[in-house]
Amino acid sequence: MSMETCPECAAAVSPQDRFCEQCGRNLRVQRTTVGGPEAAARCACGGESFDADGFCGSCGRARPSARDRVEFVLPGLAGVSDRGKRRQRNEDSMAFGRVRGRGVAAVVCDGVASSERAEQASQVAVDTAVDVLLTAVQSGTDPEAATRDAVLAADAAVARLARPGAEEVAPSCTFVSAVVADDTATVGWVGDSRAYLVAEAGAARLTTDDTWAAQLVAEGVLTEEEALTDRRAHVLSRWLGADSGLDGPQAVTFRVETPGLLVLCSDGLWNYLPEPEDLLAVLPRGVPPIEVARELVEVALKSGGHDNITVVVVTLRGGHGA
Amino acid sequence: MGLDFGVEVFQNEYLPEGEARVDAILTVSATGTAAPVPVEGAAEVLIIDTSGSMRYPPTKLAAAKQATEVAIDTLRDGVVFAVVQGTDEAEVVYPRGSGLVAASPQTRAAAKQAVARLRADGGTAMGRWLLLADRVLATHTGSGPRHAILLTDGQNQHETPQQLGRTLDKVAGRFTVDCRGVGTDWEVSELRRISEAMLGTVDIVADPAWLAEDFRAMTAAAMGKAVADVSLRLWTPEGAEVVFLKQAAPGLLDLTGRRTESGVRTGDYPTGAWAGGESRDYHLCVRVKPAKVGDRMLAARASLVSPGGDVLGQGRVLAVWTDDTALSTRISPEVAHHTGQAELASAIQEGLEARKAGDAETATARLGRAVKLAHESGRTDTAKLLAKVVEVQDPATGTVRLRARVADADEMTLDTRSTVTRRVGKG
Ligand SMILES: [Zn+2]
Ligand SMILES: [Zn+2]
Numbered sequence: 001m002s003m004e005t006c007p008e009c010a011a012a013v014s015p016q017d018r019f020c021e022q023c024g025r026n027l028r029v030q031r032t033t034v035g036g037p038e039a040a041a042r043c044a045c046g047g048e049s050f051d052a053d054g055f056c057g058s059c060g061r062a063r064p065s066a067r068d069r070v071e072f073v074l075p076g077l078a079g080v081s082d083r084g085k086r087r088q089r090n091e092d093s094m095a096f097g098r099v100r101g102r103g104v105a106a107v108v109c110d111g112v113a114s115s116e117r118a119e120q121a122s123q124v125a126v127d128t129a130v131d132v133l134l135t136a137v138q139s140g141t142d143p144e145a146a147t148r149d150a151v152l153a154a155d156a157a158v159a160r161l162a163r164p165g166a167e168e169v170a171p172s173c174t175f176v177s178a179v180v181a182d183d184t185a186t187v188g189w190v191g192d193s194r195a196y197l198v199a200e201a202g203a204a205r206l207t208t209d210d211t212w213a214a215q216l217v218a219e220g221v222l223t224e225e226e227a228l229t230d231r232r233a234h235v236l237s238r239w240l241g242a243d244s245g246l247d248g249p250q251a252v253t254f255r256v257e258t259p260g261l262l263v264l265c266s267d268g269l270w271n272y273l274p275e276p277e278d279l280l281a282v283l284p285r286g287v288p289p290i291e292v293a294r295e296l297v298e299v300a301l302k303s304g305g306h307d308n309i310t311v312v313v314v315t316l317r318g319g320h321g322a
Numbered sequence: 323m324g325l326d327f328g329v330e331v332f333q334n335e336y337l338p339e340g341e342a343r344v345d346a347i348l349t350v351s352a353t354g355t356a357a358p359v360p361v362e363g364a365a366e367v368l369i370i371d372t373s374g375s376m377r378y379p380p381t382k383l384a385a386a387k388q389a390t391e392v393a394i395d396t397l398r399d400g401v402v403f404a405v406v407q408g409t410d411e412a413e414v415v416y417p418r419g420s421g422l423v424a425a426s427p428q429t430r431a432a433a434k435q436a437v438a439r440l441r442a443d444g445g446t447a448m449g450r451w452l453l454l455a456d457r458v459l460a461t462h463t464g465s466g467p468r469h470a471i472l473l474t475d476g477q478n479q480h481e482t483p484q485q486l487g488r489t490l491d492k493v494a495g496r497f498t499v500d501c502r503g504v505g506t507d508w509e510v511s512e513l514r515r516i517s518e519a520m521l522g523t524v525d526i527v528a529d530p531a532w533l534a535e536d537f538r539a540m541t542a543a544a545m546g547k548a549v550a551d552v553s554l555r556l557w558t559p560e561g562a563e564v565v566f567l568k569q570a571a572p573g574l575l576d577l578t579g580r581r582t583e584s585g586v587r588t589g590d591y592p593t594g595a596w597a598g599g600e601s602r603d604y605h606l607c608v609r610v611k612p613a614k615v616g617d618r619m620l621a622a623r624a625s626l627v628s629p630g631g632d633v634l635g636q637g638r639v640l641a642v643w644t645d646d647t648a649l650s651t652r653i654s655p656e657v658a659h660h661t662g663q664a665e666l667a668s669a670i671q672e673g674l675e676a677r678k679a680g681d682a683e684t685a686t687a688r689l690g691r692a693v694k695l696a697h698e699s700g701r702t703d704t705a706k707l708l709a710k711v712v713e714v715q716d717p718a719t720g721t722v723r724l725r726a727r728v729a730d731a732d733e734m735t736l737d738t739r740s741t742v743t744r745r746v747g748k749g
Contacts, residue, residue, distance in 0.1 A: 045560065053638070055620035060559025060610070062618040086645060088616045 029134055030074050031097025036123050037066040065089065067119060071290065074098050077106060078290035079312035080297045084268055085305030091118040092266045092310035093173075095126035097134045103181030105133035106312045107150070110193050110266040112172040112239060120161055121171035125154040125240055133179050143179040144251050147188035151175060151249040155190075155240045162242035172241030175249065176207060176264050180314055183256050188249035190238050194270050196279055199260030199316075203276035206252055210238035234267070259318040261292065268309035269300045289313035325352040325549050325598055327626040329637030332656035332746075336642050336649035337612070344608045344621040346639040347570065347656040347746075350593075351601040352549070363466025364545060365422055366403040367455045367497075368393055371474035373409050375507065376442035381531075382504060383442050386473055389533030391434045393471065396541040397425040404458045405433055408451035409444030410480035414458060421461045445480035448472065448516065449489035456493040465629075467595035468497035469544035470520075471537065475505045478512055486512075490519040494580075495551075498522045498594050500540045503738070504533065506730035510737040518575055521594040526738050528731040547595035552634070554591045555584060557623040558608055564622075565607040567591055570660040572602065574667050574741040590627065603745060605660045606639060615643045656746050659699070663743040666695040666704065670740040674711070674733060677724065686712075686724055694720030701744065707736040 006013050007030065011022035018028055040063065042048055047058035054063040067090040070081040076098060083090035091111030098104040109125040111118025129150035136146030154175060162170035174191025187195045192209040208214060212232040216222040227233055238246065263279065273279045273296075284295045293311045300309040333346035368390050376383045390405065397403055402422035407415050416436040417423040423433075451472065459468045478486060499520035501513040504527050517524040523540075527533050554577070556564060569575035581589040593602070608622050622639040644650055673688030689712045696705040697717035705717065710732040712722040 051620070051623075053620070055638075056559070058560045060562070060620040061613060062620075083616065086615045088618070088642075 028100045028102075029097060029138065030100075031130060031134060032072040032074075032079075032095045034095075034127050036093060037070045039066045040064045040068075070094070071294075072096070073290045074104075076289070077104055077312065077314040078288070078293050079106070079108075079310065080290070080293040081310040082268075082297050082301065082305070082308065084308050085301060087113075087308055089119055090308045091122060091173075092268065092308040093119070093122035093126045094264075094310050094312050095130040096312055096314075097130055099134060099137045102140075103137045103179065104314060105130055105137055105177065105179045106264055106314055107133070107175070107177045108193050108264045108266060108310050108312055109154075109173040109175050109240070110191070110268075110308070110310070112174070112236070112241070114169070115172040115241065116163070116166070116169045117161060117171045118173060121158045121241060122173040124157045124161065125173050125175060128157040129154040129175070129177060133177060137179060137181050140181075143181060143184065143186035144188075144253055147177055147179060147186055147251050148248045150177060151188060151190060151240070151246070155244055155246050158240045159242040159244070167243045170242035172239045172244070174236065174266070175240055177249075178262050178264055178314060180256070180262065180316065183318075184253055185256050185262060185316065186251060186253040187262075188251040190240055190244075190246065190249050191236050192234065193264070193266050196263045196265075196276055197254075197260060197316075198263060198276070198280060198283055199258050201258065203280040205276050208250065210236060210250070212237050256316045256318050260316045261289070262314040262316055263292075263296070264312040264314075265296070266308060266310040268305075268307035269296055269311055271307065272300050272303040289315055325596060325634070327352055327552070327596075327635030329624055329626065329635045331624075331637045331639055332654055333639060334650075334652045334654045334657070335640040336644045336646070336652065338647065338650040339615050339643055339645055340612050341643070341650075342609050342612050343565070344610055344639060344641050345654070345657045345661075346606050346622070347654070347660055348554075348604040348606055348624050348637055348639075349601060349656075350554070350604065350626060350635070352596040352598055363464040363550075364401045364547070365459055365462040365464065365466070365468045365497075366393075366397060366401060366541065366544060367406055367458055367470040368403070369406045369408055369412075369451050369455055369470055369472045370437070370440065371409075371446065371476065372407045372440050372442045372444070373446045373476055374443050375476045382475060383440070385531060385533050386504065387437050387440060389473070389537040390437050392534040393537040393541045394425075394430050394433050394437070396538045396545070397430065398545055399425055401425045401545065402462055402464070403433070405437060406451060406454055406458070407440055408446070408448065408474075410447045410450070411444070412447075412451045412454035414454065415440065422458060446474065446476045446478055447480040448474065448478045448512075449481050449486040452489055452493050452499070452516070452520075456496055459497050465550065467544060467547040467550040469547075469595075470497055470499045471540055472499050472501045472513075472516065473533070474501070474503060474508055474513070476507050477509050486515075490516065494519045495592050498544075500524075500544075502527050502533070502536060503734070506734055510734055514738070514741070521575065521592060523573060524738055524741075526731065526734050528735065543597070544595075546597040548598050549628070550595040551629045552593050552596055553584075553627045553629075554593050554604065555588060555625040555627045555633075556591065556606070557585075557588045557625075559610060559620065560587065561611040562587075562621065563609045564589070565609050566605070567607075568605045568664070569593075570603040570605040570663065571743045571745050574664060574743055577604075593626075601745075603656075603660060605657070605664070608639065610641060613641075613643055615645050618642045659746045660743070662695060662699055666692055666699065666701065667740045667743075669695060670704075670708070670736060674737050677711075682724055686722060689724070690720035690722040692720075693717050693722050699744075704736075704739065707732070707739060711736055
C-alpha cells in the first residue's frame with residue numbers, strides 16, 4: 001500500500017492510521033470546507049489585483065465571490081455549485097464527507113431568495129447537518145433518526161441567524177440530504193430540493209416537493225399540468241428557518257442493490273430536467289462523479305441558468321457500501 | 323493648497339443585458355476653507371485688441387481702455403501681471419520688456435498710463451497674441467493660476483485657422499483664457515474655439531459700456547482660484563473606451579480630445595483652476611464590454627489629481643447587468659438633464675448656422691426644437707434670447723417662424739450663451 005499524506009498538515013500517514021501523528025487530525029473522516037470555499041484569489045479575466053472595493057484592476061469586474069462557482073471532490077462523491085447566469089449571488093450551499101470504510105453523507109440547501117442572508121442560511125444548514133450525519137455514520141446510528149436530528153439541528157442553527165422582529169424575512173433555506181452506509185441509502189428533505197436515483201435499469205425521483213402546488217396536486221385539486229403554470233408552483237410549504245415551525249423532514253430509506261448514482265440538486269437544475277427520464281437522457285456515462293456534476297450544471301447553464309444550480313453526485317456501488 | 327475635492331456620481335447603474343454604454347454625471351465640488359493662493363502665486367495677462375477697427379466707433383477703444391483699467395485695479399497687491407496689445411503683431415505695453423510685474427499702487431498707475439496711450443492701427447492675429455502671452459507667463463515661477471483675458475472686436479484675418487490651431491495646440495494647458503467679443507464684427511465660433519482650448523469662457527459684450535464690470539468680475543474670479551492645474555483622471559477597465567467626457571455645467575466644454583495618457587488604462591483631462599466652494603458637473607460616457615446578467619463592474623474610476631500627482635478626490639461609475647426591466651429602464655434625472663442641456667445647445671448652434679447658410683427649413687426645425695427644450699427645462703433666459711431670433715407660436719410644441727430682421731447682437735448673444743448650462747434642480 002502506498003503512503004498517503006495528512007490533508008491538514010501534509011505529514012506522511014499510513015492508510016491504517018486513524019489519526020495524524022503530526023497534527024491529530026481524524027484521518028477517517030474527510031469532508032468539504034466548513035463555511036464554504038475560501039475566497040477567490042483571481043478574477044475570471046486572470047487578474048490578481050483588486051482595489052479596496054474589490055473591483056478587478058484589469059477588467060473592472062467585482063471580485064468573484066468564492067461562492068460563484070464551487071467544486072468539491074472526495075473519493076466516490078463530488079459536487080458543483082454555480083451562481084447561474086441571472087442571479088447576483090449564489091445562495092445555494094453544499095457539504096459532504098466520507099468516513100473511511102463506513103459510508104458517506106451529503107447535504108444540499110437552497111437559500112430562499114426572498115429571505116435575508118439566504119446564502120448564510122444555506123451554508124450554516126449544510127455544515128450543521130453534515131456534521132450530525134457524519135458523526136452518525138461513524139457511530140453507526142440509525143440513518144433516518146440521524147437525518148431527523150440533522151434537519152432539526154440545521155433548522156435551529158438557521159433560526160439563530162434571524163433578527164428579532166423580522167420573522168417575515170428570516171434567513172431560510174430548503175434541504176435535501178443523503179446518507180449511504182453499508183447497503184442502504186437514506187434520503188431526507190424539506191422544501192423543493194430533490195434527490196434522484198440513476199442506475200443502468202432506469203431513473204427515479206426519490207423526493208416529493210414541499211410546495212403548495214405539489215400539495216394541491218396530491219389532494220387532487222390541481223392536475224400536474226395546472227400545477228406547472230400555477231403561481232404557487234414554487235411557493236414552499238416547508239422550509240428551514242426561524243419561522244419554519246418544522247417538526248422533521250420527509251425521509252425514505254432503500255437498499256442499494258445495483259451500482260448507480262445518487263443525485264442531490266437544487267431547483268436550478270431540476271427546473272430544466274424535471275422528470276427522471278430527462279436526467280437520464282443527458283447523464284454522461286463512465287465518468288467520475290465530478291464530471292457528472294459538471295455536465296449537469298452545464299446543461300442548466302445552457303438552458304438559461306436562471307437560478308443558482310447545485311448538484312452533488314454520490315457513487316452507489318451496490319452491496320459494497322461506499 | 324488645501325481644498326478638498328469631492329466627486330459625487332449620479333447614474334442608473336443597472337443596464338439591460340448586452341448594453342455597453344454607461345452614462346454618468348460626475349459632480350466635482352471643491353470644499354474647505356482654503357484661502358486663495360498667496361497673491362505671489364497668481365499671474366494675469368490682459369490682451370487688448372488694438373487693430374484698426376477698434377477706432378470705430380470711437381467709444382469702442384475708449385471702453386476697452388476703461389475696462390482694462392478696471393481689471394488692473396482689481397488685481398490684488400502682489401499678483402504679477404502684464405498688458406499686451408494685439409494687432410497682426412503682439413507687443414507687451416506694460417511692463418516694458420517681456421516679463422511680469424507685481425501689482426502695487428505704483429505699477430497699477432504706470433500700467434494704466436500705458437493703456438491710456440494705446441492707439442488702434444493694424445490687423446488681427448490672435449494666435450500671435452496668445453504666443454506672446456505664453457512667453458510672458460513662462461517667466462512666472464509661482465504655482466498659482468495663470469490667466470489671461472482676451473478682448474477683441476474683429477476676426478482673425480491675419481493668420482490662417484491652421485496657424486491658430488497649431489498655436490492653440492502649443493499653449494493649451496499652460497494658462498486659461500476668458501474671451502470677450504465687443505461689438506458684432508467678430509466670429510462666435512472663432513472665440514469659442516480659443517476659449518474651449520484654453521478652458522475659459524466666451525461672451526459677447528454688445529455694449530462697450532458693460533466691459534468694465536465684466537473685466538472686474540473675470541479678474542476677481544481668476545484671483546479667487548485656490549488650486550491650479552487640477553486634472554480629472556479616468557481609469558477604465560480593459561476593453562473599455564471613453565466615448566466622451568464633457569464639462570456639462572456651469573458651461574459646456576468638450577474635454578474628450580484633451581486626454582493625455584497617465585498610466586495603464588488611465589488618462590488625464592485638464593480642468594484648470596478651482597476656487598473654494600466651486601462645483602462643476604461632467605458628463606462621462608464609457609463603452610464597456612458587457613458582462614453577464616448579475617455581474618457588477620467598475621466602469622470607470624474618476625479622480626481629481628493635483629499637478630504633483632496627489633489624488634484629491636475620487637468617485638466610482640458602476641455597471642450592473644440585470645434582466646429586471648424595472649431597474650434597467652430607470653432614468654437618472656441628472657444624466658437626462660444634462661443630455662437635454664447639451665441637445666439644447668446643439669439645436670441653437672445648428673439652427674443659427676443653417677439660418678446663416680440660408681437653409682430656412684433646417685433653421686426653423688432646429689430653433690423650434692430649441693424653443694421646445696428651453697420651455698420644457700424652464701430655461702427662461704434662453705427662451706427670451708430665442709424669441710429675439712424666432713417668433714414663437716407655441717413653445718410646448720416648438721412651433722416657430724424665423725424672424726425676418728434679427729439684430730446681429732441678439733443672434734450672437736444667443737450663440738455665445740448657448741453653452742451656458744444650469745445644474746439639476748437649481749432653477
Ligand atoms: Zn496532520
Ligand atoms: Zn478581471
